Amino acid sequence: xxxxxxxxxxxxxxxxxxxxxxxxxxxxxxxxxxxxxxxxxxxxxxxxxxxxxxxxxxxxxxxxxxxxxxxxxxxxxxxxxxxxxxxxxxxxxxxxxxxxxxxxxxxxxxxxxxxxx
Amino acid sequence: xxxxxxxxxxxxxxxxxxxxxxxxxxxxxxxxxxxxxxxxxxxxxxxxxxxxxxxxxxxxxxxxxxxxxxxxxxxxxxxxxxxxxxxxxxxxxxxxxxxxxxxxxxxxxxxxxxxxxx
Numbered sequence: 001x002x003x004x005x006x007x008x009x010x011x012x013x014x015x016x017x018x019x020x021x022x023x024x025x026x027x028x029x030x031x032x033x034x035x036x037x038x039x040x041x042x043x044x045x046x047x048x049x050x051x052x053x054x055x056x057x058x059x060x061x062x063x064x065x066x067x068x069x070x071x072x073x074x075x076x077x078x079x080x081x082x083x084x085x086x087x088x089x090x091x092x093x094x095x096x097x098x099x100x101x102x103x104x105x106x107x108x109x110x111x112x113x114x115x116x117x
Numbered sequence: 118x119x120x121x122x123x124x125x126x127x128x129x130x131x132x133x134x135x136x137x138x139x140x141x142x143x144x145x146x147x148x149x150x151x152x153x154x155x156x157x158x159x160x161x162x163x164x165x166x167x168x169x170x171x172x173x174x175x176x177x178x179x180x181x182x183x184x185x186x187x188x189x190x191x192x193x194x195x196x197x198x199x200x201x202x203x204x205x206x207x208x209x210x211x212x213x214x215x216x217x218x219x220x221x222x223x224x225x226x227x228x229x230x231x232x233x234x235x
Binding site for chain 2: 004009031032033035037042043044045046047050052091095096097098100101102103104105107108109110
């Protein structure tokens with residue numbers, strides 16, 4: 001069975017600090033995909049990044065970076081020089097293919113990030 | 118712009134009443150999903166659909182029903198049988214790909230509907 005654990009329920013940082021959001025996952029499949037989504041106060045989840053299980057290369061996009069380590073089953077997300085606009089709930093998710101073209105997506109419980117000006 | 122529209126954004130219901138949440142997408146996506154979000158529990162899948170007139174139960178389907186009469190529309194009915202319906206409901210959609218690649222599909226979400234039972 002799939003499981004995604006985001007142990008940090010809430011994090012508060014002062015603007016311009018760096019912050020890392022942790023994500024640990026469990027799966028028996030060898031092919032899977034990991035995602036991060038951002039949920040601002042408006043409510044809709046917004047896609048940030050996707051990695052597949054065969055690509056452990058870290059990725060950087062502006063102030064965002066992601067560290068994928070299969071050895072520890074982790075997919076952590078770092079925001080550098082945080083800004084107030086980064087305040088949101090962040091979800092890590094694990095997706096696996098099902099028969100017939102369906103996908104099974106398991107979400108973590110989310111980490112609420114508050115950036116204080 | 119393409120996207121998903123959910124309505125109403127806020128809804129109040131008395132106990133014992135059924136209520137229907139609307140979800141419409143103009144992304145030409147084949148797959149549509151309903152999730153329930155509760156504080157501290159993340160998102161849980163209620164129902165999903167890949168094609169018109171076909172849908173599958175998710176992890177917490179009891180007390181809910183759906184229909185998929187049009188590709189663009191996937192309404193969710195919260196019935197009186199749902200014991201704890203107060204929650205935030207999110208609709209999502211995605212393309213469909215076959216094989217292992219289907220796990221890679223990105224979900225596009227609506228802005229959600231917040232249901233409160235009085």
